[in-house]
Structures are given as C-alpha cells and as structure tokens.
Amino acid sequence: MRLVSVAALAENGVIGRDGEVPWPHIEADVRQYRERVAGSPVILGRRTFDSMRDDLPGSRQIVVSRSVETVDVPTAVAAGDVEAALDRAREAVTEEGVETVYVLGGGSIYELFQPHVDGMVLSHVVGVYEGDTRYPAWDETEWEVVDEVDYEAFTLREWRRRSAGE
Template sequence: MELVSVAALAENNVIGRDGELPWPSIPEDKRQYRSRIADDPVILGRKTFESMLDDLPGRAQIVLSRSTREFDVETAHHARSVDDAIEIAESLDAETAYVIGGEGIYTLFQPSLDRMVLSRVPGEYEGDTFYPEWDDDEWRLESETPYDRFTLQEWVRATTD
C-alpha cells in the first residue's frame, strides 16, 4: 500500500491559522484535492476530523487519536498509532491511503510516506500550524504543475540502492 500525504502550504510551510486556511480560498485546489482522495481512505487527526464532519473526505476516515473513542460516523475508524492506522488502511484493501493532517499527523507519518502531493501557495502567511520540513536528499521532485494561484508538486521518496 502506498502512503501519500496531501497538503496545501505556503512558502514558509504554513498550513493553517486558527483551524482555517490562512489564504483566500482556492476553489481549483480544493477540487483537485477532493477528487484525488475521494475513493481512498484518509488518515487524519481528531481535530481535523471534527472540523470536516459536515463534508468528510475519502471513502473511509482513519482517525488517529490518543483517546479511545467511537465516532458517530459509519466510515470512521479509530487508530491509536501510525502502525495501527496503516493496518486499518490495509484491512480496507486500499492501494493508497492519504494522510491529510493536521500538523502532528503529518509529522508522525513523515518517515513512513512514499509520496507527497503538495499544493504550493505563493507567499508567506501568518499561521499556527505547519507542514514538517523534509530532507531533500530523501525526496525527488517528480512533477510540478502550475495552476492559477498555486503549483502542484508531486514528491517521491528517493530509493537507495
């Protein structure tokens, strides 16, 4: 199974401020993001899950949370750890699972990722949540597609021979 993080981030790696995007909405980015993750399970933190309850992404939501709990959503699964979340995704016969945030979840999963799909928003923004830094030696930029108001980058973990 391929593990892919998906995020929109500014040049200073800001991904959010007060639970919202710090830049004006970019509908084209939201459409490509929703389309990409629509048919696969997503892995996210409890706060991100709760913020999306009105419009849940993915075909299943794997919610990483320290507290043991049930969710009143049929497609939601509780995970206690990175390994637990990956096992749940594999049990759903997923070829791909998408890691969609927040900051702590991105950081926890960074060592396990196979790919990163990043919407790079020009400019620096004030924020309180960030996408983690990564070692350029461990990643290869596979593609870069310019759009109006963002550039979509696909990064692949570099293999060592």
C-alpha cells in the first residue's frame, strides 16, 4: 500500500484559514485533485469530512476521529487513531484492488500521518497568505521531487520519500 498526502499550500506553508483555503478558487487545482483521488480510498479528519459531505472525495472515506465511532455515510468508516485508520486503509486496498490511499487533511491529520506517508502530491500555490492551519514541515533531504507541472496559479509537485541509503 502506498500512502500519499495531497494538499495545496501557500509559499509560507499555510493550507487554511477558518476551515477554508485562504486564496481565491483555483479550478485547475480542484480538478486535478478530484481526478487523482476519485477511485481510491482517502483518509481525512472529521471536520474535513463534514465540510465535504455534499461532495465526498475518493471511493471510500476513512474518517479519523476520537469523538465519533460511526459515520452515517455508506462509503465511510470511522477510525479512532492512526493505527486503526491504517488498518482500515489496508482493508480498503485489498477489497478495492487499488494500490494508493490518499491523506486529505486537515492540518492535524497531515501531521499525524506525515511519518507514515510514502509520497506527497502538493500544489504549491503562488503567494503568501494568512491562515490558522499549516502543512507540516518536512526534511527535504528525505524527499525528492519526481514530477513537477506548472500551472497559472500553482506548481504541482509530486514528492517521493527517499529509501534508506539514497
């Protein structure tokens, strides 16, 4: 199973303000994000899940929450912690015959799963924005950019964690 975090972040690492992205809507970024995660299981926090209820991403949603034991959406399951979410993700990969599970946030979920992810697909948004949520810092010596595509308002970079000894 590959575990890949997907996020959009400003030049200063900000990913959100009051539960929303702090920059103007970027349709190309939303489109590429939706296409990427459409057929795969996703891991997300309860608040992120609740904010997306009208248009849930992914084929199955694994909702990480210490306060919710079940969710009322047929494609979603709850997990109380990282290990439970990873177990649910492994089950989903086997049942659905896919390889990748995506981590979609919010901020604390990215932080919790950062030590476990094999890859990151990050939309580096042009500009510095005020916000209350940041993407976790990472040691770039442990990562390499394996693909990069420039768009008008952002650069999409796919990062891969280096193997030991690389």
